[in-house]
Amino acid sequence: MAILKPFKAVRPTRDKANLVVSRSYHIYSKEGLEFRLKNNPYSFLQILNPGYKYDQEINGKKEFNLVRNRYLEFKDEGFFTQDNTPNFYLYKMITREHTFIGIVGATAVEDYEKNVIKIHENTLEKREQLFKEYIDTVGFNTEPVLLTYPRNNILDELFLDIMKERPEYEFSTTDRIAHHVWLINNEDILNTIQNEFTKIDSLYIADGHHRCASSALLAQDYKQNGQFVQGISQNYFMSFLIPEEDLKIYEFFRLVKDLNGLSKKEFLIALDEVFTIENCGLQPQNLKQLHHFNMYLDGEFYQLHLRSRYQEFNNTLDTLDAQILYNLVLQPILGITDLRNDKRIDYLPGNKTIVELKNQVDNGDFKVAFGMLPIDVNQMKRIADEGLQMPPKSTYIEPKLRSGLTIYEF
Known part of the structure; x- marks a missing residue:
């Protein structure tokens, strides 16, 4: 059975959402990154690139501390707000070729360690340790792990009903992608979603192996240091879960x-x-x-x-x-x-x-x-089930989510 929990996301106010969200910063060219940092003071890239404020490249622990400072500044200035009650977040993304509909929630490190959440790709220890230190220092994660599950008709029908209501966010980005997000906080609906996921034997990582591994390492640190508390946020990580046949897999x-x-x-x-x-x-x-x-x-x-x-x-x-x-x-x-x-x-x-x-x-x-x-999702699942790992860069998988739309605090 898979564990999925609602959480209290930190997220941009409705009027600033389209200005805040960004793609992963490494996707931008040097010129594109410079343009956005210069012209959009609300962009999440301002948080991820704190050295821009001082016209200086900063690395390591010093950079992580500045990322934390810039994040707190965004909260203090009212660009972000935190939900008062735990929610799931239904996310619909419409590209020129595809429509992706999934749910953002908190998945369990325990499931990752017990192979309920299955991997198909090797990770690099150096990157695991670096990202673990990063999330421990900055205190948040803004890029969900992309997980996939077998199609579930009850969830599909439930999501269609939710999408009849006005979304919390509805905007388009300059790459011609439309984004819609609905908040789910009705107790009965939350329980239904959680119960349906308990019927699922396995979830599969489509994208985000290093984020999963780093979250697991951070939880292990808390246990070894005597800081483990059942149910605290360090025992979970933010994920975006979609039906497996809805993935778009490229070579x-x-x-x-x-x-x-x-x-x-x-x-x-x-x-x-x-x-x-x-x-x-x-x-x-x-x-x-x-x-x-x-x-x-x-x-x-x-x-x-x-x-x-x-x-x-x-x-x-x-x-x-x-x-x-x-x-x-x-x-x-x-x-x-x-x-x-x-x-x-x-x-x-x-x-x-x-x-x-x-x-x-x-x-x-x-x-x-x-x-x-490209491979298909069944090949990806079989490799994970057999405990094998693909060569690096075997798959380029969509959807690619935006940073800064839902933030998971540790």
Whole structure:
């Protein structure tokens, strides 16, 4: 059974919500970040980038303390308010291609530790520790972990009824995404939602593995230091939960800076051992099945079809095209062993166009690029159920939520 609790969110006042919310700060270009910091004093980016006030780059513990100070200033100035009673928050996001409807609530560290909340991706210890220190210092989290659950008709009907009422927030952002948020504080409805989640055996992390791991580490610290209190906020973390088939999963393109000392002909010969190779010339072809790959090299597009003798797999992870590409190309031919830290490889989300991929190779930044079909949610679940982890950057998953719309205080 999965635990989901309402909480008292800190959130922007209705008149400032569209000005406060931001995407994750690392998504912005340097110029875009500068523009928003200069022209929008209400942006949550002002909190996340406290050094801007002093025209200085600040890192580490000093930065975390300043983030905390800037957050408290926003509260003191009345930009934020905190709900008096615990709520769930129904969130509807409408993009040009998709509509996402889910619920924001507090999920349990205990469920993460007991594998009720299941992972499919490895985390880096250094990032876990850094984020743990960050949330312990600043005292809040504003980016929900994205979790998915099997579709539930009772919840679907309940959410449709709630959405007949006027939302607390209703605004659009400059990327043409409409945002709607409803507060849920009716006791009967809160109990119904919680009861329905107790019937769910497993939740799956779609995005936010490091945030889950860091929250678990913080809760462990409290226990070891004798500060553990049953039910306190450190035992939970904020999550956004949506039905699993509503996720939009993209692939990541792989871009590699060189051919590991091989000539173009030598590289193609090495690939020929593993794939049948089709030269598509200047026109890329859509992939139609798994274990087929697009490649762009020296001004031409290719399709690589995995030879049948390499299609004997031991587990679900081995069937993933991202894993196949690593096992048969990136590691043995191109010499890339560390997909997270090797500076010779980079990644481009699959929601970008093939033109953007082509341009990055044509301008000389990279020598070769690879594309593949995205995985589906069932593959992701099977990998988590088998206790396996995908290679990094195996999935680019939407929705991507805004920072600053609901804030979870520790």
